[in-house]
Amino acid sequence: MxxxxxxxxxxxxxxxxxxxxxxxxxxxxxxxxxGYRINRAADDAAGLAISEGLRSQTGGLKVAVRNAQDGISVVQTAEGALTEVHSILQRMRDLAVQASSDTNNSDARTAITTESNQLQSELSRIANSTNFNGTKLLDGSANTLSFQVGAGSSAANDTISFNFDTADVSTVATALASGGGNSYAVATPTAVTGNWTFSTTGVVASSTVAMGAAGSFNTVQEVADKLNSDTGFSANFRATVDQSNKLVVNATNGGTLATTAPGTGGAAGAAVSGGIQLDTAANARTAIDSIDVQIKAVSTARANLGAVQNRFEHTINNLNVAVENLSASESRIRDTDxxxxxxxxxxxxxxxxxxxxxxxxxxxxxxxxxxxxxx
Structure with a gap:
């Protein structure tokens, strides 16, 4: 050249x-x-698209695992409270069996009734106070809760739902409340105002509660809380909210609640069957059957909670396996050998x-x- x-x-x-x-x-x-084989799209355009899809799925599954773990915590919170509800019901049954014997005089049966009433009040308190992150679980208001346990948006395949209606302790408490009761329709809680008067027959007692100005309440439960906070009312009555969102007032002193005209904002009460009575041997035997029904209901609720907890645990195991395999797939595409x-x-x-x-x-x-x- x-x-x-x-x-x-x-x-x-x-x-x-x-x-x-x-x-x-x-x-x-x-x-x-x-440490990455793909640092920009130009390194492997197709590989980047695939790995980002796998990364989205893996991240969603990791969050789903945490959601399932939170679901277990919710179930354990409810089931833990129901454990104590069972203990209370067993004690109430023991008292009913004790009251069934005529070795007890009237004073003894009065003392037995007093303890039973306190236990029933504790059932109401547990129903109204048991909550998870502000969501009440045992008062009948939780209904069906859905837990996201998948990375997708399918309600059928990526969620687990549980109906807490079977764990409604407020219904148990109302069913065992001493004396008869009335159910009041409070369609518009914000309109409630004026004085509400409640009285009993048999064991004479009455209470008038000043409800305050209209707009003081937003829910029926707030109306019930207002009544229960009044010392005169709570001495002889207990207010709860049933599954149909109606206000239920029971007499807890052994008397029968008389139907009275409520203040503005509510319809007149309809009679509700009375709960347990321990004043005679015959009534106490009837109370045993009533308590057995509630024990069975709580047992069913606890069984349902235990079953869904086991389901959550299997779901977590499955999700962790999926996360492991998807992470391995993404690593083969994106990570550097x-x-x-x-x-x-x-x-x-x-x-x-x-x-x-x-x-x-x-x-x-x-x-x-x-x-x-x-x-």
Whole structure:
């Protein structure tokens, strides 16, 4: 070939190869330092799209695991309270069996009734106070709660729902309240105002509660809470809210609640069957049957809660397996194979050194022309 000075083709060729090698080495350094095979879409466009989809699914499943764990906590909170409800019902049954014997005089039965009434009041308190993150679980208001346990949006496949109606302790408390009661329709709680008067027959007692101005209440439960907070009312009566969102008032002193006209905002009361009575042996035997019904209902509720807790635990195990396998799939696509990339880096490093040396040789080649000029 001829000797040319203005255009050093060998140097251009060496420079081009060196530039390619330097680019490859730079990419290898980036992959080795970041740990990712795909750092930008240009590294692997299809792989990036696939790995982002897998990453979304994996992230959603990890959150779903936490949701399922929260679901277990909700169930355990409700079931823990029902454990104590069972203990209370068993004690009330013991009292009813004790009151069934005529070895007890009227004073003894009065003392038995007093303890039974206190236990029934505790059932009402448990129903109204048991909650998880502000959601009441045992007062009949929770109804069906849905727990997101999947990464998708399908209500059928990605959620677990549980109906807490079977765990309505307020219904249990109302069923066992001493004396008869009335159910009041409070369609518009914000309209409730004026004085509400409640009285009993048999065991004479009455109470008048000043409800305050209209707009003081937003829910029927707030109306019930207002009544129960009045000391005169709570001495002889108990207010609860049933599953149909009606206000139920029971006499807890052994008397029968008389129907009275409520203040503005509610319809007149309809009679509700009385709860347990322990004043005679016959009534106490009837109370045993009533308590047995409630014990069975609470047992069913606890069984349902235990079953859904087991389901949550299996769901968590399944989700963790899915997270593990999806993470492995994403890793194969997105993460750097350090051993393989180190081989590529070593190759690029050697080629870079060789290319630099050859570029130096190519740059010095035109100097041979000077020997012709000196000849």
């Amino acid at each position: 001829g000797l040319r000075i203005n255009t050093n083709t060998d140097a251009f060729n060496s420079y081009r190869n060196l530039s390619v090698t330097q680019g490859q080495m730079s990419k290898s350094l980036e992959k080795l330092s970041s 350090m051993a393989q990339e180190m081989m590529s880096f070593t190759r690029s490093q050697i080629l870079s050194q060789a290319g630099t040396a050859m570029l130096a040789q190519a740059n010095s080649a035109p100097q041979n022309v000077l020997s012709l000029l000196r000849g």
